[in-house]
Amino acid sequence: MIARSSSxxxxxxxxxxxxxxxxxxxxxxxCQSNCRLLEIISSKYTPESLRSIIGGQSKIYIRPIQAxxxxxxSPVAQIANTSEIKEKCRFCEKDILITDLRDHLKDCxxxxxxxxxxxxxxxxxxxxxxxxxxxxDSVDNSDEDLPDLHLARNNNETTTEMTGQTExxxxxxxxxxxxxxxxxxxxxxxDILRHIQEKIVCGRDLDLSDDxxxxxxxxxxxxxxxxxxxxxxxxxxxxxxxxxxxxQVQFYEEGAVDLGGPRKEFFxxxxxxxxxxxxxxxxEWSKDYEVIGKIFALSILQNGPLPRIMTTxxxxxxxxxxxxxxxxxxxxxxxxxxxxxxxxxxxxxxxxLFTPIQPTPITFKKITTLLKPEFAAEGSNRMKxxxxxxxxxxxxxxEAA
Numbered sequence: 001m002i003a004r005s006s007s008x009x010x011x012x013x014x015x016x017x018x019x020x021x022x023x024x025x026x027x028x029x030x031c032q033s034n035c036r037l038l039e040i041i042s043s044k045y046t047p048e049s050l051r052s053i054i055g056g057q058s059k060i061y062i063r064p065i066q067a068x069x070x071x072x073x074s075p076v077a078q079i080a081n082t083s084e085i086k087e088k089c090r091f092c093e094k095d096i097l098i099t100d101l102r103d104h105l106k107d108c109x110x111x112x113x114x115x116x117x118x119x120x121x122x123x124x125x126x127x128x129x130x131x132x133x134x135x136x137d138s139v140d141n142s143d144e145d146l147p148d149l150h151l152a153r154n155n156n157e158t159t160t161e162m163t164g165q166t167e168x169x170x171x172x173x174x175x176x177x178x179x180x181x182x183x184x185x186x187x188x189x190x191d192i193l194r195h196i197q198e199k200i201v202c203g204r205d206l207d208l209s210d211d212x213x214x215x216x217x218x219x220x221x222x223x224x225x226x227x228x229x230x231x232x233x234x235x236x237x238x239x240x241x242x243x244x245x246x247x248q249v250q251f252y253e254e255g256a257v258d259l260g261g262p263r264k265e266f267f268x269x270x271x272x273x274x275x276x277x278x279x280x281x282x283x284e285w286s287k288d289y290e291v292i293g294k295i296f297a298l299s300i301l302q303n304g305p306l307p308r309i310m311t312t313x314x315x316x317x318x319x320x321x322x323x324x325x326x327x328x329x330x331x332x333x334x335x336x337x338x339x340x341x342x343x344x345x346x347x348x349x350x351x352x353l354f355t356p357i358q359p360t361p362i363t364f365k366k367i368t369t370l371l372k373p374e375f376a377a378e379g380s381n382r383m384k385x386x387x388x389x390x391x392x393x394x395x396x397x398x399e400a401a
Contacts, residue, residue, distance in 0.1 A: 017062070024066025031059065038063075052219060052248065053257065166242050173199050174339035178346045189352045192343075197301055200338065203245040206303050207260035219248035224266065226251045230273045233266075234291050243294065243338055247302055260303065267304030270295055275309040282314070282327070289327045293334020300353055301338060308356045315354050319344050364401045368394070
């Protein structure tokens, strides 16, 4: 018999889906949006893998392979409460219920013999000859289901340490990119951006051809509301600890797999909304410009639209002024979360990524090239009438141009 992993044991336990224990294996399926056809999920059956493919709001269907599931009701699992957890007495080596342990210590014969030569056992912990473990001590507990309070308490410290390591690695990568472009005299902003993208972005590939490879590589998964996209983005982006990872976007109640399209749409809508709300006109008192800077940097690195929504004066203040206004400092800080302020300062040609492009005027030639007429059959009266109308249209275009 093949040994089951701990996750399988938990899945098949009385507290999990115990009927799956004797079905001879099972498979997970999903249903695409607006479709009743079920398809098998081709990935590892782990929470991380499933979430990367179907997102956080989707239904998963379980189908047995070798035997049908029983339709009879299963007994309700009785979850162990605190009173059923035991701890070994350090004096008599007996397993005592947690709820009875303190009273037991008062009457434990071995404990009384230990402290009899010194002083009577005191009721308070401070005057006793032994000490119970506090929340800061490592407790030897035989019950594996108990949470590790020590690890939970140090979670913030671990996250801070990992963030610091990521920032150090990013700084070294940025310096390496600057040295490479300077040494090889790379001045084209497109070539520089391609090199930076190759060195900084990590995890899953940015653009995929099909969803068969969506599980290859780590991503930053965010769930956003299309109706309030700006607010959703301002809540999700600051929560990301490693901005180098490929961003995977899913809109509320939409089952589309992000192969690159939803992410580009996400950035395109954001750029439009940010321009209207924060740069037309500028809101100097707002505290959101640091997040906006992060969005700009992410959009540049992850094949989104370039942030060409600032005026030339604001761009000059952003990258050249020593003492800019406070909102510009915040914007600069957000851009430098992925090293773009340092990159633009060291590689000045990158400023073209932010410089707005003047709209090209529409000429007579462009319109006639784009709007090609389709006339009726050759020699027909209808064709003669259409050509008369078209000639008048061309005359109007020349006068308007």
